[in-house]
Amino acid sequence: MRNIILWVIVSYLIGSLPTGYVVTKLFHKDETGKRDGLDIRTIGSGAMGATNVGRAMGPVWSWFTAIVDMLKGAFALLLAAHIAPAESQQMIMALSAFAVVLGHIFPVWLKFKGGKGVATTYGTLFFIWPYNSFAVILLCGAVWYLVRWTTRYVSLASMLSLVASSIFFAMLGAPKIFTGLAAALALLVIFSHRENIVRLINGKENKWKRKGE
8 A cells, every 4th residue: 555655645746757848948938939937837728738839839849748747657657667576567557657647737846737638648548458459559649640730739639539548448459557547637638627618619619720820
């Protein structure tokens, strides 16, 4: 029990590192080219994820933020898997994965207001059940791309792709705890998108712009 609590706390703290906040604070430049210490929470959706960073700083920084957020999830999970005893490994991995995403969405350093958790969720699920989970994430990526391309809503694509993850895990015969984890993370990410859902219903959600538009 002590090991489980320890890894939940460690994973939460790893997840709570505010990548998007740090990126804009350190590297965002104003119209004159001077760094202005922009607080990412004051623009766009107010979130700290890659999509909002992209609005402020362009696609390169958006991808950088997404990759680092994925690596946070992967690092926490792999660390837990490496150290956890065999008899409780799956439980510790699942709880660590949930905790790292929880930390990303509700970071203690920023009054519990963080990102949406999508990239960090992908980072944890990718390594939760090698090598089958690699296939699951590729399938989820395909769902994300298809929904984004057809609807042009990144938020909707993110939510539906993660809902699909639990279905794909179940179809491939994953351990029940991993299928349950995928479902729990999908619900957590949907909760973090509650304001996006309201905007989607009201037709006010920002649409992804295709190249040339």
